[in-house]
Amino acid sequence: MKTVLITGATSGIGFQLALDYLNQGWHVVACGRNEKLLSSLQSAYPNAETLQFDITKAAETRQAMSQMQSKPSVWIFNAGNCEYIENGHLDSELLRRVFDTNFMGLVNSIESTQDRFERGDSVVVVGSISSEVALPRAEAYGASKAAVSYLARTLQVTLKPKGIHVSVVYPGFVETPLTDKNTFDMPMIVSAEHASTAIRKGIEKRTPHIYFPSRFTSILRLIGLLPYRWQNALTAKLLKG
Numbered sequence: 535m536k537t538v539l540i541t542g543a544t545s546g547i548g549f550q551l552a553l554d555y556l557n558q559g560w561h562v563v564a565c566g567r568n569e570k571l572l573s574s575l576q577s578a579y580p581n582a583e584t585l586q587f588d589i590t591k592a593a594e595t596r597q598a599m600s601q602m603q604s605k606p607s608v609w610i611f612n613a614g615n616c617e618y619i620e621n622g623h624l625d626s627e628l629l630r631r632v633f634d635t636n637f638m639g640l641v642n643s644i645e646s647t648q649d650r651f652e653r654g655d656s657v658v659v660v661g662s663i664s665s666e667v668a669l670p671r672a673e674a675y676g677a678s679k680a681a682v683s684y685l686a687r688t689l690q691v692t693l694k695p696k697g698i699h700v701s702v703v704y705p706g707f708v709e710t711p712l713t714d715k716n717t718f719d720m721p722m723i724v725s726a727e728h729a730s731t732a733i734r735k736g737i738e739k740r741t742p743h744i745y746f747p748s749r750f751t752s753i754l755r756l757i758g759l760l761p762y763r764w765q766n767a768l769t770a771k772l773l774k775g
């Protein structure tokens with residue numbers, strides 16, 4: 535039986551990935567903080583193993599990962615959060631929270647598992663299309679995901695000689711509890727099922743950079759090729775509201 539580890543498996547994209555892999559007969563190591571959700575997964579699926587920990591805490595992450603009873607061949611580092619900056623007013627506590635989860639949480643998760651990566655394994659890092667262009671109010675979130683993307687692309691290069699394949703995922707808007715709280719229009723938003731299908735297909739094909747939904751992410755990537763001055767005008771038009 536194939537094994538996949540998923541961080542952030544208690545909600546949104548990660549939860550959908552966990553359900554889809556479980557229903558396909560994979561052994562799933564589902565990680566998160568939400569104890570209730572983790573125990574309901576464990577009781578509903580005999581092929582589920584759960585690890586409860588906070589990725590912002592390095593020692594707790596190491597301790598929880600050391601309890602893992604199986605050996606994943608696919609490692610999906612998906613846990614993250616999003617908080618927006620209002621009117622360009624920087625808030626160092628907010629930035630720290632977002633970076634602690636999205637960047638240092640990823641570092642803690644990889645640090646505590648990397649000794650178990652083996653030749654042929656897939657390591658999958660969930661970033662965001664927001665790392666490709668400057669988006670309104672995304673000073674904290676976009677910057678954290680730019681750091682995530684850089685880290686993951688560097689690992690792509692350094693882990694390749696060891697036969698470890700790294701994919702970076704760049705989602706557009708996906709309907710999840712993370713985006714439910716957004717009050718602005720989210721163009722071309724897709725379901726968590728769509729996200730899970732796109733990610734699982736990308737993993738199966740070993741696509742190094744997984745973008746979805748294709749139309750929205752293609753538009754943003756095209757904008758990203760233009761001079762910065764034009765980019766700002768176009769993204770403001772695309773994401774008004």
Ligand SMILES: NC(=O)c1ccc[n+]([C@@H]2O[C@H](COP(=O)([O-])OP(=O)(O)OC[C@H]3O[C@@H](n4cnc5c(N)ncnc54)[C@H](OP(=O)(O)O)[C@@H]3O)[C@@H](O)[C@H]2O)c1
Nearest residue numbers: 542544545546547566567568588589613614707708710712
């Ligand atoms: N939704 C979108 O439109 C979108 C777009 C681009 C990228 N993404 C990225 O996709 C990933 C998943 O997002 P989502 O929309 O599915 O969000 P979500 O529904 O809010 O789920 C976030 C998951 O991350 C876990 N998590 C957050 N902080 C954690 C912490 N400190 N320790 C352990 N686990 C933690 C949560 O677990 P607990 O609740 O159990 O703590 C939850 O399972 C994130 O990296 C996000 O940045 C999402």
